[in-house]
Amino acid sequence: MNAVPDTTAPALYSCVIAHVRTTPRRYALRHRTYLWFLEPDRPPRLPRLLRPLARFDPRDHFTGDQPSIRAGLDAFLAERDVHLDGGRVLMLTHARVLGYVFNPLTLFWCHGPDGELRCVVAEVHNTYGGRHCYLLPADGTGTADGLRREAYRTDKEFYVSPFLPVDGRYRMRLPSPGTRLDLTVHLDREEGRTLTATVRGTRREATARTLLRLAARHPWSTLTVSAAIRAHGIRLYLRGLPVHPRPDHRIPENAA
Template sequence: MTLRSCLYRGSVMHRRLRPTTHRFRYRAFWLLLDLDEMPLLASRLRLFSHNRFNLFALHDADHGDGSATPLRLQAEGCLMQAGIDIAGGPIRVFCMPRTLGYSFNPLSIYFCHRHDGQLAAIIYQVHNTFGERHAYVASVAADTGTIRHDCDKAFYVSPFLNMDMSYHFRLNQPDEHFALGISASAGGATVLGACLTATRHELSNQALLYNFVAIPLVTIKVILAIHWEALRLWLKGLRLRGRPQRSPHTITTVPPSPQHRIDSHAL
């Protein structure tokens, strides 16, 4: 049986435009995991486990609402709240794996398909460094070229950003290459942008070991980079915004965008 799950290796770039400029880039890798393949992956791969310790792992509690409820059930619950029914179609999550017992994902992306393989919806789950999570659930039009979603910010992430902002997501379905662009704007002006680009590789023990050596402790690297860049921003004169009271709502339904296709060069 050919696995639909795979590995992506690439880089992430962040660029802040105002009130001061700031830019950084780092290498990383991600797994695209078909949630129906989890038992098969755990049996085939010696270096990857599901809900068990290993060099790399996926723990359901690292995503979703933080409970042990299977991720597929949690994703279907999010879709149901948004009025989207995929009738048991495949769900694939794009995320960094737990590495030597440690996990942190700034963003996990769920690609939710109908039975015929057509992409029906995307769940963007954002994680902050305070242990909180929020899911933006967006439907996808039948014509799935490069996809665009726009929504108001509903979740506190960076202590250097206000809450009265809008997000603009643009991405393609993962194939040989995957690209994701996210920009945040306030008052019609772009404040910052982030871009992820990655290339597909087979998910195997050899590939996992190679990436562990080439990009060691990737999830620890990410959390350290977040705090290092925050210190650099503070030294540049940016000051912390007050953290708002936590909202009881952990899911935001993204309204349909006026267009889902955009110029791929914008990625």
């Protein structure tokens, strides 16, 4: 009988991230990496020698000027009249590795003090140094046959790929991870579904041994992700995909 994972403890997910672009030309990419799942106000305590492999820095999230990641989240929510009243937050993210981090997508599952999910915050970073947060209210998930669909819809508001304009609508399926990590993001535009991104992974206990094994398997993991995105961008450009000009703005996109 499989043991139920302790969702109060930090975890690591060994995962595969895949993108499938369907228009104007079909193009697929996938890469392996690992992600952290933790409470941002209770980061893991690692042995001193392993701390360079996993640093969670408040400068990497939201406006970057708050004393902690949780404080940045609470400030972002308060500006939108959302208050967790001390409720629990769970975060899926890349950590800084040897001083570098790139987080295409960080997710925050935000609960009230009664444990009920109040919202999800999806923080997106692009390779130009910009970031933007989408607030996804929990009452938008709906139900189907009495089961929570955990599907969120929101307009695209942030420039991510130079080959896509800032239009269309995201449909995100974002169940909180358990034994398995299983996320899906679709981008639908006027001409139909343009992009599908998935994240699939398996939960591992966040031990020193597990971290060392994953770091050895995926050295400079976040730098590799950033480099892979740029490499695939060059391939798409060489295939003749038109480039859409980037709006003239940078951090902090999430403050707007």
